Amino acid sequence: MTTDAAMRILLVDDDLPFRTALADSFSIAGLEIESFGDGQSALESLFSGQSPHELPAVVVTDLRMPRFDGHALLSAVLARDPELPVILMTGHGDIAMAVAALKQGAFDFIAKPFPTDHLIASVRRAMETRRLVLENRRLRQAVAEVSEGFPLVGESPAMLRLRDTMRQLARVEVDVLIEGETGTGKALVARQLHRWSMRSNRPLVTVDCAALPEQIADEVLFGTRIHRGQIAEADRGTLFLDEIDSLAPALQARLLSVVQDRVLHGNGGVSPREVDLRIIAATKADLRAEVAAGRFRADLLYRLETVRLRIPPLRERREDLGVLLSIFLDEAASFHDRPRPVLNAPVLDWLLRHDWPGNVRELQNYAVQLTLGLRQDGRMPAEAGTIDMALSAQMDRFEEGLLRDTLARLGGDVSAAAVALNLPRRSLYARLSRHGINPAPYRKQNA
Ligand SMILES: Nc1ncnc2c1ncn2[C@@H]1O[C@H](COP(=O)(O)OP(=O)(O)OP(=O)(O)O)[C@@H](O)[C@H]1O
Ligand SMILES: [Mg+2]
Known part of the structure; x- marks a missing residue:
């Protein structure tokens, strides 16, 4: 994870000239902002499931906007990460609302019109706060790792390398394909990647593809009109597809849109919905060989193997x-x-x-x-x-x-x-x- 990616500033205001002027001032101050004209699209970018990315360091938003206003955006952002600083820009008459927003957890508010310097100063404070929050989380995680005991025993160079890679991967939220012979610890690695991730307070849903009875596999994964499937269950958390090499071809095809577009096409006329997932898959078999043998879909493999993590056999x-x-x-x-x-x-x-x-x-x-x-x-x-x-x-x-x-x-x-x-x-x-x-x-x- 680069510090830069985590230090992005998101600006939301429906007033285009104002937004452009602010972007210029920020740029002169050496700060890059990413701007949006409405709350909805800002939120979509924040929650974009397509390529899960780091949240920005600060969200600066206008309070009054048509449809999706700053207040709704604040609630949504805090639901996603209660420690993400949100700065509200308010009009003259909105002070009471702004104070209520502060109580709700906004970082700061600034009344329009304001000297840009004031906003920039507030943003810098927010960024510093965010940096400390992230640093704190990292330390807490490191401490937890020591006190809980890292579950993977072994000090061989191969194990140390694996542990290093895992630590880096856990934080960047990319999809991971774990490869390893039977009994090498694939399930253990998957669980640890989840624990170290930003999704650790959300569920890790494990699907044992080899153990899924064929007749009900589809319903278990994709749900029915009445029951949520495991994919929906994993929303905003981690979906662990264990033994993915044993997944039946029909299910491989259905899984593709989930892996590729993060869209869940449910069963029984349920309309397609977006899901926010991190996908970790594990395989004993060499999936490239499986593709060559015509047993595994190439397009699915390409999506799954964004990052490959090989666990070396004991020998x-x-x-x-x-x-x-x-x-x-x-x-x-x-x-x-x-x-x-x-x-x-x-x-x-x-x-x-x-x-x-x-x-x-x-x-x-x-x-x-x-x-x-x-x-x-x-x-x-x-x-x-x-x-x-x-x-x-x-x-x-x-x-x-x-x-x-x-x-x-x-x-x-x-x-x-x-x-x-x-x-x-x-x-x-x-x-x-x-x-x-x-x-x-x-x-x-x-x-
Ligand atoms: N490095 C390790 N340190 C301590 N225990 C380990 C380690 N690696 C694996 N184990 C233990 O070995 C057992 C097998 O691990 P796990 O079930 O994760 O393997 P797997 O690769 O998923 O196997 P399979 O492919 O057969 O499902 C578990 O009890 C696990 O706790
Ligand atoms: Mg296993």
Whole structure:
């Protein structure tokens, strides 16, 4: 976010020569203003859902205007952001109204005719106030981030980069496409982007596109005559389209106008309406490949990927394994009321050799299994002595754990396990029998 964008001045007055003269004076004073001839169009620009942008720093508006007057504009602006300074320009007879507006939350009023300097001085005070408000919000957010604990654990360079990008993105309100393998934390990232955004006091509506039953998906998203859909529900907040790669083609087509024009074409004869959304989408699949394969609409992808945020898989940031496991062990031990397992050589070895295809979620499950003593490659402290075991015995345990784990993962399929472990089948069978492992129960478990 650039300071300039947040320091814009919006001027609203129906008197064109007056507006032009003011614009010149402001320009000479080194301040740029954006001017509007009526409250309605100023408001549309303020609330424009098309490309959500930063609000201006100050709104300067005439009080008396045909149709949509300064008073209505004040109310609308304050509804949007109660800390946005609004300066009213009033005629002689309007002092009582102006005082009422001050009570309502206007920053200042100035009676016409006035020396331009007075208005400029007031605008400068308002800008300074706004700057402090924004700075304050930023600090509050930073403090909250520290005290709430940033949810994404990890200090690897990749994680630090991700965190930096997230912080920048959260404030600029652009649409974001989150890409990452299963269990990398896409949902966590989406939630945090919302929390850090200016919409954090509005809802984050999550649509799990993969879990939407086809028959009702349309109604759930776009609503019916009676029920508001999830898109309308997210108005002025954030719409999180999780697993967007699994969205049916018909829904992709309907979603396009929402993503592209922020217009919701509802069901059952409800007339189209504008929605003010920030859209965050998440995908496991490479959407460009999906487009190439004809499974995903190119025009929808182009709209969604304004900014792409890639979450690296765990195997690309192995530095984070230790701290993540340690935190998950703490959590699992306290949740299940068990002693915290000691990290021994087999566990560490497994940690480093394993590829973690299920990423952070798999590691989290692994921590639970260790804590509950369900894993051969992790020992409870009660079963002391692991660390002191001879290396060969440790290797044996590790091997047994690896074999059992692989079988469990592959549903007892010995051929697949042989491929996964890069062993000839004969050698795998020999090892299984040496450890007394029978693949059959693994097959049954998964049947
Ligand atoms: N960096 C991290 N630090 C701490 N916990 C994490 C981190 N990344 C993910 N998690 C945790 O891992 C689990 C999986 O994360 P999440 O559900 O966000 O992944 P996902 O990418 O949405 O997965 P899927 O594609 O399978 O839906 C969650 O319990 C989440 O809290
Ligand atoms: Mg998810």
